[in-house]
Amino acid sequence: MSPLISRRSIIGLLLTLTVFNAFAAELKFSGLLLPAIAEDAPASSGLSRVYVLPYVTGVSASFESADGTTVRWQRFSALGGGYAEDVTSSQNGNISTLGRLEGNMGYLVSDGSTTYAFWVVDHSSFSARMNSLTLSAQTDCSTTWLVFDGSGEPIVAYGITGMPVQIDRDFTLSYRTLEFNETDFTYEETEATEHFASLASALHCTPPLCQTDFTLEGDKFSRTWGESLAITSAVYEPTAIEAQTRAVQTDRTVPNELKDDTALGGSGPAEITFSAAITDAAVYHQWEIARDPDFNQIFLRFTETDFTHTFREQGTTYVRLTVANDAATCRTESETYAVYIGESSLKCPNAFSPGASEGVNDEWRVSYKSIIEFDCHIFDRNGRKLAHLTDPSQGWDGKINGKTAPSGVYFYVIRALGADGKEYKLSGDINIIGYNKRSSTVTNQ
Numbered sequence: 001m002s003p004l005i006s007r008r009s010i011i012g013l014l015l016t017l018t019v020f021n022a023f024a025a026e027l028k029f030s031g032l033l034l035p036a037i038a039e040d041a042p043a044s045s046g047l048s049r050v051y052v053l054p055y056v057t058g059v060s061a062s063f064e065s066a067d068g069t070t071v072r073w074q075r076f077s078a079l080g081g082g083y084a085e086d087v088t089s090s091q092n093g094n095i096s097t098l099g100r101l102e103g104n105m106g107y108l109v110s111d112g113s114t115t116y117a118f119w120v121v122d123h124s125s126f127s128a129r130m131n132s133l134t135l136s137a138q139t140d141c142s143t144t145w146l147v148f149d150g151s152g153e154p155i156v157a158y159g160i161t162g163m164p165v166q167i168d169r170d171f172t173l174s175y176r177t178l179e180f181n182e183t184d185f186t187y188e189e190t191e192a193t194e195h196f197a198s199l200a201s202a203l204h205c206t207p208p209l210c211q212t213d214f215t216l217e218g219d220k221f222s223r224t225w226g227e228s229l230a231i232t233s234a235v236y237e238p239t240a241i242e243a244q245t246r247a248v249q250t251d252r253t254v255p256n257e258l259k260d261d262t263a264l265g266g267s268g269p270a271e272i273t274f275s276a277a278i279t280d281a282a283v284y285h286q287w288e289i290a291r292d293p294d295f296n297q298i299f300l301r302f303t304e305t306d307f308t309h310t311f312r313e314q315g316t317t318y319v320r321l322t323v324a325n326d327a328a329t330c331r332t333e334s335e336t337y338a339v340y341i342g343e344s345s346l347k348c349p350n351a352f353s354p355g356a357s358e359g360v361n362d363e364w365r366v367s368y369k370s371i372i373e374f375d376c377h378i379f380d381r382n383g384r385k386l387a388h389l390t391d392p393s394q395g396w397d398g399k400i401n402g403k404t405a406p407s408g409v410y411f412y413v414i415r416a417l418g419a420d421g422k423e424y425k426l427s428g429d430i431n432i433i434g435y436n437k438r439s440s441t442v443t444n445q
Helices: 007-020 220-224
Strands: 028-030 037-039 049-053 060-064 071-076 090-092 095-098 105-111 114-122 129-135 144-151 155-158 164-167 171-181 186-196 202-205 215-218 229-232 243-249 270-278 284-290 298-302 307-311 315-324 331-333 337-341 345-347 367-369 371-379 385-389 408-418 423-432
Touching: 049 164, 060 105, 071 095, 114 155, 129 229, 171 202, 186 202, 186 270, 215 220, 243 315, 270 284, 270 315, 270 337, 298 307, 345 408, 367 371
Parallel strands: 049 114
Antiparallel strands: 028 060, 037 049, 060 095, 071 105, 090 095, 105 114, 129 144, 144 202, 155 164, 171 186, 171 215, 215 229, 243 270, 270 307, 284 298, 284 315, 315 331, 315 337, 345 367, 371 385, 371 408, 408 423
16 A cells, blocks of 8 residues: 555545536446446545446456546545555556456546546445344334344445445335325225345334235345345234324304304214224224313213214313224324313394395394204294294294284294203294385386
8 A cells, every 4th residue: 555645635636526526427347247336425425436336357447538648547445545556557549447446445537637536346245145034022013123134234435535435225125004095084005115225133114004024125236137135024913003083073054053163063062973094903992082181081982983972061072082902012092182062152033024035034043052952932922833943043934824924023932951051941022024015017118
């Protein structure tokens, strides 16, 4: 090895290498039956490119000079470019050839005033070996561990300053799992892949959510050359669990019901359907309804994945789903749904005008909120019952036997119960306001 060059020389060398990054300088190789694979290197390494070759025996490298100047070749090891030494090359016109290429070595190629740095990897010295792939007892709810017997050591290139640069070998671990389809609200089987830059005796991945085996394959260079190795594990039974939930309130759009600004609930009674999509290992699943957010006061439980419940009591009720695997080693809870039912309110109008203007004040309806029981009778002045309403959303159209009742005073009697337990006993007048029909005659002249 030549003596260590000066610090100023190293700085100058790095500057010329930086200039290279704007150009497409490259090495070409002869004597290969399989293609060389070029890998980019971080700019901080000073390397123009890293080349991965299937082998280096009998292989030569060539470089084309930009202006026909004599090209100088130097090689360097993991110590960096400061320890570079000259190597013999030949030149024919613009083409300079290094006849004896060494693998796992760096090369400085000087073309006039510009120097380029390359690193050449002999892949045959990093050949992978795959003996077995077994499931590890370390597997838990958040990570699946596999025990690998074989080799797939890191491939490392070294930059001008001796900075190590790991080359991603991209070993792939393939397996099946479940993925949530939000549109269909279900879990569907899908393929998953984990990537490893190199292999160790313990490999880990995201836990599969369904029964599967694992296939380890690689590396990416061997795949490109059609020489990839692969090994498959025994069948894995899932232990990890996952669940997705939703709550959908039955829409009740009526013009005379007052609304509360709340995500779930509002004016009671509120009918809400809760649904869950769960993965294969979630054999235990239970919905809980409680009066407190800590679920210390649970008063209802449902073991179905889907259920519908009508919330009738004023106040906030809390709902959540709990799921677990068969051994109870993995357990999870859904988000907590807060259902708020507001205080009750019931008000009665004292006048309306049926038939005066279609769709405008042509029905007598109460204005209400959170009324869970309702019974209303409407009478004329002689005590004859004209209508019976059993839901606060219902109204009286002001008709008797299909005909609009005459103007005058009518009477209502209401018995109702609010979600907050408040009892209503109301009675009062209903005034039907009459109207005059006017018609015009058009005379043809």
